[in-house]
Amino acid sequence: MNTQRRQAMKAASAWTLVTLVAAAGWLKPGDAAAEDWNKGAFDTHSMDETLKALGGSPPAPSKDIVFFSTPDIAENGAVVPIGIRSSVPKTESIAILIEKNPNMLAAVFDIPPGTDPSLSTRIKMGQTSDVYALVKADGKYYVASKEIKVTLGGCGG
Amino acid sequence: MPDPMKIRANLLGDSTEVKVLMSHEMETGQRKDAQGKTIPAWFIQTVKVTHADKVVLAAQWGPAVSKNPFLSFKFEGGAKGDKVRITWIDNHGDTRTDEATIA
Numbered sequence: 001m002n003t004q005r006r007q008a009m010k011a012a013s014a015w016t017l018v019t020l021v022a023a024a025g026w027l028k029p030g031d032a033a034a035e036d037w038n039k040g041a042f043d044t045h046s047m048d049e050t051l052k053a054l055g056g057s058p059p060a061p062s063k064d065i066v067f068f069s070t071p072d073i074a075e076n077g078a079v080v081p082i083g084i085r086s087s088v089p090k091t092e093s094i095a096i097l098i099e100k101n102p103n104m105l106a107a108v109f110d111i112p113p114g115t116d117p118s119l120s121t122r123i124k125m126g127q128t129s130d131v132y133a134l135v136k137a138d139g140k141y142y143v144a145s146k147e148i149k150v151t152l153g154g155c156g157g
Numbered sequence: 158m159p160d161p162m163k164i165r166a167n168l169l170g171d172s173t174e175v176k177v178l179m180s181h182e183m184e185t186g187q188r189k190d191a192q193g194k195t196i197p198a199w200f201i202q203t204v205k206v207t208h209a210d211k212v213v214l215a216a217q218w219g220p221a222v223s224k225n226p227f228l229s230f231k232f233e234g235g236a237k238g239d240k241v242r243i244t245w246i247d248n249h250g251d252t253r254t255d256e257a258t259i260a
Contacts (some may be wrong), residue, residue, distance in 0.1 A: 037202040103220075120224070
């Protein structure tokens, strides 16, 4: 009886170790998706954490980043069109962050030279929230925000 | 096998406008089914768009991108008849690649 319990506990602690090691990023899953995907950044809940995970410095507010074809009020939070254009010189990447979503970061786009730093996509919003466009240009971060009111949330079930 | 993407690539002056509609559930991992069990997250994590073997856009997505994701952007240097190739990989390791001809 006792040995069985001991074995169970041993097994349990071994598993905990594996989980911890995996969480620390020492064990990398072999599939290609996980390699390029910044898991840490997509698990964050605040602008500070997201910036840290992306390896960046605090962003400067910028008027050179504009939202286009983006509604003030979204009737359906499951499909909110977002358009972001950056006129900051040497824009390298554009990220979309939604302050009140369970995880703040929605998407990161890398913009190689020759590609227009302007794109549109559609995102989900759980509730009315500020949406941030975070632009990395020449190694520095810039940000613009816009509040979008959501009539019907897109994350609940 | 996931459904094909719908890709449109059009030459507008000096640049090529790419519009793509992917077919994917983009399940957040936050929703619960009728029995109250959490529906596991299932979403596209990386997207890569290439033209003439050069990456013209690379993206990392979280589950907050809408179901059946839409994406539109422009890049310089395409010509009519060139191919634009788009690949996505989701968190299950499933992947899909589709091509479109610039018109």
